[in-house]
Amino acid sequence: MNKVIEIKGMWARYEARWVLENIDFDLFEKEIVAVIGPNGGGKSTLLKVILGIKNYEKGEVKVFGKSPEKARHDIGFLPQIATFKRNFPVSVLDVVLMGMFGRLGLFKNPSKKDKENARALLHEVGMGHLEEKPFGSLSGGQQQRVGMARALAGDPRLLLLDEPATGVDIAAQESFFRTMESFRRERGISVIIVSHDIGVITPLADRVAWLNRVIHYYGDPRGAMEPSVIEKTFGKDMRFLVHDEECITCKRIERPAQ
Amino acid sequence: MPEFLSIGFMQKAFLGGAIISIVLAVISFFVVLRGLSFIGVGISHSAFGGVALGVLLGIEPLWTAIVFCLLVGNLIVLTGRRGHLGEDTVIGIFFALTMGLGVIMLGFSKTYIDLFGYLFGNILALSGEDLWIAGAVGAVVLVSSALFMKELLLDSFDRDIATASGVPVKALDHLLASLIALSIVISIKLVGIVLASALLVIPGATALKLTANWRTMLALSVAAALLSTLGGLLLAYYFDLAPGASITVTASLLFFVSMIK
Numbered sequence: 072m073n074k075v076i077e078i079k080g081m082w083a084r085y086e087a088r089w090v091l092e093n094i095d096f097d098l099f100e101k102e103i104v105a106v107i108g109p110n111g112g113g114k115s116t117l118l119k120v121i122l123g124i125k126n127y128e129k130g131e132v133k134v135f136g137k138s139p140e141k142a143r144h145d146i147g148f149l150p151q152i153a154t155f156k157r158n159f160p161v162s163v164l165d166v167v168l169m170g171m172f173g174r175l176g177l178f179k180n181p182s183k184k185d186k187e188n189a190r191a192l193l194h195e196v197g198m199g200h201l202e203e204k205p206f207g208s209l210s211g212g213q214q215q216r217v218g219m220a221r222a223l224a225g226d227p228r229l230l231l232l233d234e235p236a237t238g239v240d241i242a243a244q245e246s247f248f249r250t251m252e253s254f255r256r257e258r259g260i261s262v263i264i265v266s267h268d269i270g271v272i273t274p275l276a277d278r279v280a281w282l283n284r285v286i287h288y289y290g291d292p293r294g295a296m297e298p299s300v301i302e303k304t305f306g307k308d309m310r311f312l313v314h315d316e317e318c319i320t321c322k323r324i325e326r327p328a329q
Numbered sequence: 330m331p332e333f334l335s336i337g338f339m340q341k342a343f344l345g346g347a348i349i350s351i352v353l354a355v356i357s358f359f360v361v362l363r364g365l366s367f368i369g370v371g372i373s374h375s376a377f378g379g380v381a382l383g384v385l386l387g388i389e390p391l392w393t394a395i396v397f398c399l400l401v402g403n404l405i406v407l408t409g410r411r412g413h414l415g416e417d418t419v420i421g422i423f424f425a426l427t428m429g430l431g432v433i434m435l436g437f438s439k440t441y442i443d444l445f446g447y448l449f450g451n452i453l454a455l456s457g458e459d460l461w462i463a464g465a466v467g468a469v470v471l472v473s474s475a476l477f478m479k480e481l482l483l484d485s486f487d488r489d490i491a492t493a494s495g496v497p498v499k500a501l502d503h504l505l506a507s508l509i510a511l512s513i514v515i516s517i518k519l520v521g522i523v524l525a526s527a528l529l530v531i532p533g534a535t536a537l538k539l540t541a542n543w544r545t546m547l548a549l550s551v552a553a554a555l556l557s558t559l560g561g562l563l564l565a566y567y568f569d570l571a572p573g574a575s576i577t578v579t580a581s582l583l584f585f586v587s588m589i590k
Contacts, residue, residue: 119489122492158541162541165543169490172479172480173496177477180479
């Protein structure tokens with residue numbers, strides 16, 4: 072399988088503070104990778120480096136074999152819903168059309184066909200009936216679905232989702248991730264999901280990266296629940312439950328020895 | 330024809346007011362959506378330094394004000410981006426610096442100028458040349474806004490998405506600061522340096538209270554600015570009020586009415 076992203080020994084900082092140190096990371100075609108870590112651990116910065124909107128200091132970053140800036144049109148990005156201005160006067164359809172602006176380039180407006188494509192995407196994410204509604208009037212879960220339609224409107228090969236489960240109820244999360252999984256299957260896109268929530272995205276991912284300034288673990292989700300890895304990423308005093316889908320045989324993981 | 334429209338200076342005032350209102354309303358749309366109200370205040374007050382420089386050098390103050398405002402607007406963008414200070418702090422510094430420089434330069438000048446007219450507007454003194462300048466500069470502002478509308482809109486909605494989409498966001502910052510500067514300079518005779526920033530904020534804010542559709546917001550912003558300017562001019566004519574103040578008070582009243590919705 073081809074590599075979509077290849078990062079080697081990458082360092083990034085905000086002023087004097089290093090937020091990413093010596094990052095090695097890769098992503099293959101059609102793969103879903105979950106990047107998990109505490110707030111301020113560098114997860115969103117990693118996405119911004121991949122998007123080419125945050126400079127890195129050392130190392131190498133290749134996206135589809137190119138520099139991140141040159142690969143922008145192949146990437147769909149869904150930021151956290153908390154960053155949207157709720158009273159911004161755009162309709163749901165307007166928001167999806169915004170996802171096409173990068174490919175259209177300067178001085179070209181969306182055509183009738185672009186609008187038809189945007190409507191089709193809205194139907195695919197189950198929001199077709201809301202196309203004329205003001206975007207700010209939607210619930211968090213609905214905004215995430217519209218955001219995903221927007222991120223997919225540029226026909227990307229890679230989707231980056233920043234905390235898609237934050238501020239969204241459990242039913243909406245479930246529905247959102249099912250839609251994402253179907254897009255991966257049908258369109259063959261690769262996905263990186265960033266979250267501080269261990270439980271939500273781990274079951275979906277092919278691989279999991281634990282990130283808190285450095286990557287403490289990157290591999291199979293089943294090996295990600297090692298107390299020592301979690302301790303390194305989130306610090307000490309972590310307690311959590313591991314359970315199967317039905318949660319019949321829940322097992323409490325013991326706190327790591329002090 | 331109504332009596333006030335048969336008077337030459339009132340004809341010019343209405344025509345100039347309409348042109349300037351449309352230009353300010355479009356820029357107000359972006360100023361409100363991007364939360365740039367304080368930049369408007371900073372640039373409009375820097376026009377004072379530009380006017381003073383023109384008076385000191387014996388050049389038409391409008392031209393020096395254009396250069397001064399363009400320079401200050403773009404310096405605010407650059408300093409805000411490169412420095413460790415917040416944009417509001419940078420604007421506050423430039424605001425004080427340019428006003429201070431203006432007062433010092435006027436102190437060296439031996440020429441009499443209508444300072445009150447520059448500070449609070451004197452639309453009744455609009456000349457034919459002023460109208461041509463307002464029309465030409467206004468056309469530049471409107472055409473530029475139309476050409477980059479979708480990029481400016483996306484950048485206002487979410488900067489990260491805009492950057493990730495390949496929109497040249499830094500260049501757009503400079504474009505918008507320049508368009509704000511040009512709009513302010515042509516509005517100095519309408520409402521003056523002190524009140525110009527009001528028309529950069531109020532029409533857009535009024536429109537945003539009334540709609541959740543950006544196209545309607547743009548149209549309502551133009552309507553609010555025209556109604557404020559033409560209504561304010563009529564009130565000034567019939568009740569012998571200062572036109573600039575009358576226009577901004579009318580615009581503010583319209584905003585409060587829009588809040589009732």
